[in-house]
Amino acid sequence: MPVFGILFVEAHGRTVPFxxxxxxxxxxGKNHGVQEVFAFLHFWGGIAVIxxxxxxxxxxxxxxxxxxxxxxxxxxxRRST
Structure with a gap:
């Protein structure tokens, strides 16, 4: 999930500070289509984790x-019983 979030931000044209x-x-690079894919994966990955x-x-x-x-x-x- 963090990878999808990072790639989403980068596809929006921003840098990611560590x-x-x-x-x-x-x-x-900046790409609206790729940004939508990573936003989708990031969102639904978060839902799956929850x-x-x-x-x-x-x-x-x-x-x-x-x-x-x-x-x-x-x-x-604790001792196993």
Whole structure:
């Protein structure tokens, strides 16, 4: 996802600073068609990550509610039973 965001900004004709230390080299030139593709990929990639996170947390809660105590086994300092 960060790659699509960087390429989207570059296709818009802007430079991408790297935490104020230096500017990333341009991988693509200014191009409206390419910009739309990377905007689409960046947006839907973000939606996919959010949905996967929700599913993952939901699965962990489901295991906990079923009495499987998965979360306790993953925490540091706990012994597996």
């Amino acid at each position: 935490f104020g230390l230096f500017t990333l080299p341009a991988f693509v 949905l996967l996170l929700i599913a993952h947390v939901g699965g962990a809660v489901r295991h906990e509610l079923r009495g499987e105590r998965m979360i306790r086994r993953m925490l540091p300092g």
